[in-house]
Amino acid sequence: MATVTIGLPSEIKQGERRVALTPSAVAFAIEHGHRVLVQAGAGEGAGFPDQAYAAVGATLVDDAAKVWGADVVVKVKEPQESEQAHFRPDLTLFAYLHLAAEPELTAALVSSGTRAYAFETLTDEHGLPLLAPMSEIAGRAAAIVGAAHLSAANGGSGTLAGGAAGVPPAKAVVIGLGVAGTMAARGLRGLDAHVTGVDIDLQRLFDHHLDGTVDATQVSEPELVAHHVREADVVVGAALVPGARAPVVVTEEHVRSMRPGSVVVDLAIDQGGCIATSRPTSLGAPTYVEHGVVHYCVTNVPGQFPRTASAALSAAVAPKLLRLADDVAAGRAGTPQESTVLQGALNVAEGALAHAAVADAFPDQPVREVR
Ligand SMILES: NC(=O)c1ccc[n+]([C@@H]2O[C@H](COP(=O)([O-])OP(=O)(O)OC[C@H]3O[C@@H](n4cnc5c(N)ncnc54)[C@H](O)[C@@H]3O)[C@@H](O)[C@H]2O)c1
Incomplete structure (x- = not known):
C-alpha cells in the first residue's frame, strides 16, 4: 500500500489548545506505514511536547504551509480564514467542520475542490462517535x-x-x-x-x-x-x-x-x-x-480542557483516520468503495456538497450524490 502523508497542524482558533492526535496515536499511524508531519508546538497546549512526537517517528515542521501540504490534514476545529488559503483539490481534510453554521467555509471548500470529512457527522450504530x-x-x-x-x-x-x-x-x-x-x-x-x-x-x-x-x-x-x-x-x-x-x-x-x-x-x-x-x-x-x-x-468549550479533550478526541479519531488514509492511498476515498467506518462523514467532494443535511442548509451550492 502507498504511504500517505498525514499533517497535524497547530490549532489557531482563539483560546483553542487541543490537538487532534496524541503522540501515541501518531505512533499508531506510523506503525501502520504512514508518514506524519507535526507542526512544532501543536501539542504543547495539551501537554504533549514536540519531543514526544519526534520520539515516535513524526517529522516536526515549523511551517504551517508544509503541514497543510500533506495528503491528509487532521485537525480539531474548522479551518479559520487564514487556513483556507491551503485548500487545494488533492487535499483530504478530517476535522470538526459544522458547515451548516459556516457559509464562508462551506463556499471555500466547495470552490477549492478539497475533499472534506466532518468528525461531527460520522455515524455508527451507536450514534456520533467522533462528536x-x-x-x-x-x-x-x-x-x-x-x-x-x-x-x-x-x-x-x-x-x-x-x-x-x-x-x-x-x-x-x-x-x-x-x-x-x-x-x-x-x-x-x-x-x-x-x-x-x-x-x-x-x-x-x-x-x-x-x-x-x-x-x-x-x-x-x-x-x-x-x-x-x-x-x-x-x-x-x-x-x-x-x-x-x-x-x-x-x-x-x-x-x-x-x-x-x-x-x-x-x-x-x-x-x-x-x-x-x-x-x-x-x-x-x-x-x-x-x-x-x-x-x-x-x-469550542472543550478547548479549555485540552489534556482531557485531546486524549479523548485522539482515541476516537485515530482508528477512523487510519481507514481514511488507507482509502486515500488506494484511491477509494470519496467513492462508494470507501470504508464504511467513515459513514456520514463526507461533507464536501469534487466541488460539491456530499451530505444531505448540509446540502439542505445551502440550496445555492452544488450537490453531488449524497450518502
Ligand atoms: N459548543 C461546544 O464547544 C460544543 C462541544 C461539543 C458538542 N457541541 C454541540 O452540542 C450539541 C449536542 O450534541 P450531542 O452530541 O449531545 O448531540 P446528540 O445527538 O447526542 O443529542 C442531541 C439531542 O437533541 C435532541 N433534539 C433534536 N431536535 C430537538 C428539538 N427540536 N428540541 C429538543 N431536542 C431536540 C435529539 O433528540 C437528541 O436527543 C451539538 O450541536 C454539538 O455540536 C458543542
Missing part, C-alpha cells in the same frame, strides 16, 4: 459555567444552584437530552439544582425519566417550553439534528421573559444555536448580556 467525546466534555463544562455565571460576581442573579435550607434550588432547563445535554443535566443535578430535560425524542425522555437523570421531562414544543424557560435560572441548549442548522427551540420572546441575571449556555451554537438570541463567542470573551440574560455561547 460524543467532546459533547461529553462540553456538557460537563456547561454545568460548571452555567452555575458559575449565576454568581453575582460574574453578572448573574446571585442564585446558588443548590439553594439552602428553606430556600429552593435554582431551576435549570436542558434542551436536548443527548450526550451533551445528559452530562449537563447530571452536572447540574450534582450541584442540587432542579433540572427539567426537554427533547423531541419521547423514548429518550422516557429513559431519562426512568433513570432519574433529570427531575422532570418536557416534550419539545415551543409553547410548552416557554413556561419552563420563564422560570429558569439556567438554560442549556444542546439540541442537534446531525449536519443541519440547530433547531431554534427557545425564542427571543422566551429569553425576554427570563429573570435578569439568569444564564443561557448554548452548546448548540456550533451548529447555529438552539436559542434565538445566541451568537458565537470565544473562550477569551465568552459571555454577553441580552435582555438582561447572561449568554455563554462558546463554540
